[in-house]
Amino acid sequence: xxxxxxxxxxxxxxxxxxxxxxxxxxxxxxxxxxxxxxxxxxxxxxxxxxxxxxxxxxxxxxxxxxxxxxxxxxxxxxxxxxxxxxxxxxxxxxxxxxxxxxxxxxxxxxxxxxxxxxxxxxxxxxxxxxxxxxxxxxxxxxxxxxxxxxxxxxxxxxxxxxxxxxxxxxxxxxxxxxxxxxxxxxxxxxxxxxxxxxxxxxxxxxxxxxxxxxxxxxxxxxxxxxxxxxxxxxxxxxxxxxxxxxxxxxxxxxxxxxxxxxxxxxxxxxxxxxxxxxxxxxxxxxxxxxxxxxxxxxxxxxxxxxxxxxxxxxxxxxxxxxxxxxxxxxxxxxxxxxxxxxxxxxxxxxxxxxxxxxxxxxxxxxxxxxxxxxxxxxxxxxxxxxxxxxxxxxxxxxxxxxxxxxxxxxxxxxxxxxxxxxxxxxxxxxxxxx
Ligand code: AMP
Ligand code: ZN
Numbered sequence: 001x002x003x004x005x006x007x008x009x010x011x012x013x014x015x016x017x018x019x020x021x022x023x024x025x026x027x028x029x030x031x032x033x034x035x036x037x038x039x040x041x042x043x044x045x046x047x048x049x050x051x052x053x054x055x056x057x058x059x060x061x062x063x064x065x066x067x068x069x070x071x072x073x074x075x076x077x078x079x080x081x082x083x084x085x086x087x088x089x090x091x092x093x094x095x096x097x098x099x100x101x102x103x104x105x106x107x108x109x110x111x112x113x114x115x116x117x118x119x120x121x122x123x124x125x126x127x128x129x130x131x132x133x134x135x136x137x138x139x140x141x142x143x144x145x146x147x148x149x150x151x152x153x154x155x156x157x158x159x160x161x162x163x164x165x166x167x168x169x170x171x172x173x174x175x176x177x178x179x180x181x182x183x184x185x186x187x188x189x190x191x192x193x194x195x196x197x198x199x200x201x202x203x204x205x206x207x208x209x210x211x212x213x214x215x216x217x218x219x220x221x222x223x224x225x226x227x228x229x230x231x232x233x234x235x236x237x238x239x240x241x242x243x244x245x246x247x248x249x250x251x252x253x254x255x256x257x258x259x260x261x262x263x264x265x266x267x268x269x270x271x272x273x274x275x276x277x278x279x280x281x282x283x284x285x286x287x288x289x290x291x292x293x294x295x296x297x298x299x300x301x302x303x304x305x306x307x308x309x310x311x312x313x314x315x316x317x318x319x320x321x322x323x324x325x326x327x328x329x330x331x332x333x334x335x336x337x338x339x340x341x342x343x344x345x346x347x348x349x350x351x352x353x354x355x356x357x358x359x360x361x362x363x364x365x366x367x368x369x370x371x372x373x374x375x376x377x378x379x380x381x382x383x384x385x386x387x388x389x390x391x392x393x394x395x396x397x398x399x400x401x402x403x404x405x406x407x408x409x410x411x412x413x414x415x416x417x418x419x420x421x422x423x424x425x426x427x428x429x430x431x432x433x434x
Contacts, residue, residue: 003119003151004112007259008314012307015315016054019262022287024051027060030293033078036071037295057264058273062283062296065093065327068238072096077292079103084291089137090237091336091405094344100139100237101291107146109288110240113257114147117246120255120314121208121231123177125152128203130173132166132180132188133211134334135159139241140211144179147243153177160184160334163191170202177206181334182214182222182230183369189225200227208233210242212331213322213365219251232321238297239284245319250311253318260288263317264296265305268326279304281326282319300327325366328428330358332371335406339427342373345399351381351392355418358428372409373400379415 002008010018028048030037040061041047050059068076069092077084085107088100102110123129129148133140141159148155156173158166160180166188169175178185185207192199204226210233222230234254235242244261245254256263264273265280274280282299302324307317330337339358346354355376360368375396381388393410400408419426 001119001122001124002313003116005313008116008120008255008257008316010259010315012315015258018259019287020051020054022259023054023057023262023285024048026285026287026293027051027295030078030295034076036067036075054262057262057285057296060285060296062271062298063294064298065098065238065300068098069093069096073099074101076294077101079291086142088139088142088237088241090139091338091341093338093340098237100241103290106240106290109260110143110243111146111150113240113243113260114143115151116147116257117233117243118144118147118151118153118177118208120246120248120312121233122206122229122249123148123151123153123208127153127176127206128156128174129153129177129179130156130158130166130169130175132158132160132178132184133242138334139235139237140334143235143241143243144208148179163187164195167192167195167197167199170199170204171197174203176203177208178204178226178228179208181211182209182218183212183333183363183367185209185222185226185230186218189222199225202227204228207231208246210234210246211334212367214367215364216321218364234319234322236299236301238294239286239299240289244284248310248312248314252310253306253320255310255314255316255318256305258316260286262287263305263319265303266298268298268300268302276305276307276317279320279323298326300325300329302326322365329366330360330371330428331367332360332404332406333369335404337371337404337406341403342400342427345396345403346375349392349396349399351378351388352376352396352412353378353415355420356427357418359431359434360428362430370409371404371406372411374411374413374418376415376418377412382415 084101086102089097135141207228207230233246235244245256262285264283268281286293303319353376357374359372396410
C-alpha cells in the first residue's frame, strides 16, 4: 500500500523540480533568519541566489553536530519561540544535548511522514500497534505514536521496559504490529520464552525496527523468533526523528522521503559528493522543516544510495543498511554515546587520569548492549586505602549515569596500564580483542 502515491511515486524529474523549489525557499529563509547560516554561507561566498539547480547544493556549507553544540540551545532555530509547540532532544558529543524544536506545522508534517512510513512498512488502520519505543525526550515514542494515530491504527503506548507487561499486552490486546529497537525485539522473545509464551503463536505479524544498527542476519533471527516480518526504519533527531527513510515490503533498501529530505552521499574525508551506488556519508538537507531546518547536515552514517525504480512503485531513492559511522559514536541500548562525553566526565573528577578504554560487546557495527569503561586512577588514589577507590568508582558511576543517560560498568585500573598510542588513541575495543 502507498499512502500518498502522488508524492511517493512521482516521476523523478518532477521530484527534482519540487526539491529545487523547496531548497531555494529554505536557503533564503535560513539566510534571512538564522545568523549561523548567514555567516557560514558568507564564509563560503554563497548567497541564496547562487542556488539555481540541485547541483548547486554542493556550494553550500555543511552543518555538523558540533554546530548544534556551539549554537546550543536555540541558535539554529528559524522561528520565534511562540511558534514552537514541542521540543525533543538526544545526546550530543559532549555534555550538551541536541535540541530539536518543532512548530505546529512540523509536528503535523512529521505525523504525516510517519503515517506514510508505517504504511510503507505494511501497517494499516486495522492494526493494533504496540509502540515500545521510548516516550519522552527521545523522538521515537511520540514520532511513531502520532503517525500511527493519524493512520488510524489502534495505538498501545507501552514505551520501553516492563517487558512482562509488554508480552501480556501482546497476548491480551491482540497486538499485530510491534515498534521497537531490534535489540528489544530479541529481549521480548527471551522474556516470552521464560514466561512459557511462544510469540509465534500470537497475533503479532509485523515489526518495525530501527534507531540502532542491525544486520540482515539479525532480521532473519527476529523474524524467526517472533514469527513476524521485520522492517528497517531510519531517522535522526537533528533532521526530524524517525521517518527519514523506511523499507517497503520488498526489503531492498530504505526509501528516503525525498520530498522532505534532500539526500547526498559524500566522501567523509574530502567532503566531495559521490555518485549513486558508492558508499559514503549520508548528508541531509531538510526541505520542509520550519522550526529548525538543517542545511547539508552530516549524519556521519555510512550508506549508499540506489535511485532505481522499486517494484513497490515508489520512485524515492533507497538507502542501504548502515555499515558504520564516520565518527566514534556508539549506540548503547538505544542511547547515543560519544567517547568525548566520557572524557568530559573524567576531566572533572579528581583522582582519575583521562586515560580510558571503552569495552563493548559488539553485535553489529556501532551498536552494543553493555558499556564497560576502564579508567586509570592517579598514583595518589591508587596507593591509598580501598575505601577511596570504592568512593571514586561510585562517583564515576553516578556521573557517567547522569551525563550519558545510561548505566555503565566502571572498572578502575592501575596507573599506566592502559596502552598509550602515538597516533589516534584507540578508545573503543571489542571484548574479544582484549
Ligand atoms: P537519534 O538522533 O538519537 O535518534 O540517533 C540517530 C542515529 O541512530 C542515526 O544517526 C544512526 O546512527 C542511528 N540509527 C537510526 N536508525 C537506524 C537504523 N535503522 N539502522 C542503523 N542505525 C540507525
Ligand atoms: Zn519499494
